[in-house]
Amino acid sequence: MSDTLSPIDTAKFVAAKKAMDYVEDGMKIGLGTGSTAEWMVRCLGELVREEGLNIVGVPTSSRTAELARQQGIRVISLDEAKWLDLTIDGADEFDGELNLIKGGGGALLQEKIVATASDQMIVISDVSKQVDTLGAFPLPVEVIPFGWQTTKALVEETLVAMEVLGHQSTLRMNGEAAYVTDEGNHIIDLHLQRIGNARQLALVLNQIPGVVENGLFIDICDKVIIGHGDGRVTIRDIISGEESEDRVEFEESENIFADLD
Ligand code: 5RP
Secondary structure: OOOOOOOOHHHHHHHHHHHHHHHOOEEEEEEEOOOHHHHHHHHHHHHHHHHOOOEEEEOOOOOHHHHHOOOOOOEEOHHHHHOOOEEOOOOOOEOOOOEEOOOOOOOOOHHHHHHHHHHEEEEEEEEHEOOOOOOOOOOEEEOOOHHEEEEEEEHHHHHOOEEEEEEEEEEEOOOEOEEEEEEEEEEEEEOOOOOOHHHHHHHOOOOOOOOEEEEOOOOOEEEEEEEEOOOOOEEEEEOOOOOOEEEEOOOOHHHHHOOOO
């Protein structure tokens, strides 16, 4: 680990650290996926190890499950947990109503199921993910491998009637091969540039045979914690409509950074 965290890593870290204010003893917590969520799992692990916090985590990907176990967090399945108190996750984009694009890390299906099965979803993010209108980030759509090319063509045809600027889509790759999700599916990324009616698009995409789920999270997120490179955090709550500011103080000598290189 370098002596100084980059501004982007500082922003992700302070957002994750601030999210710990909402964690309570005994909670069942959905653990998101991605680089920002990794900071959150590390912060949670620190609370478990150093303060004896008694929580269980439901991970949204095999990657997160592995990190959570390494961090000393007790991991259970969603079926064991049944319902969660809180999910904390990152996002690829969020708008003023806290609707999201997720799935850049390929875990949108488990992420959506877990967040929907939670009393509250908190998104942690750096400020670059904040947009006026969703759609600049390619929208991930998870499809089953059977007939994926036909599904892709159907999706593109459907987009023509939607309020979007672009209609192109690409199969996500992992080197030379198609990317495979934890559920054994593929991901088609939709290059829409601008989504005029995200709610409608989310519903319509899921009607197409072969589509398992899309990365639009509508009315799921309750709160966003936006981290800044100087250690400030902005907390925006969609239910109360309130926005507040805080600062997270930390030392880079903290144990949480110890195993990073
Ligand atoms: C994974 C996701 C992530 O939350 C999203 O891609 C943001 O990732 P990062 O924090 O690395 O920018 O949806 O499927």
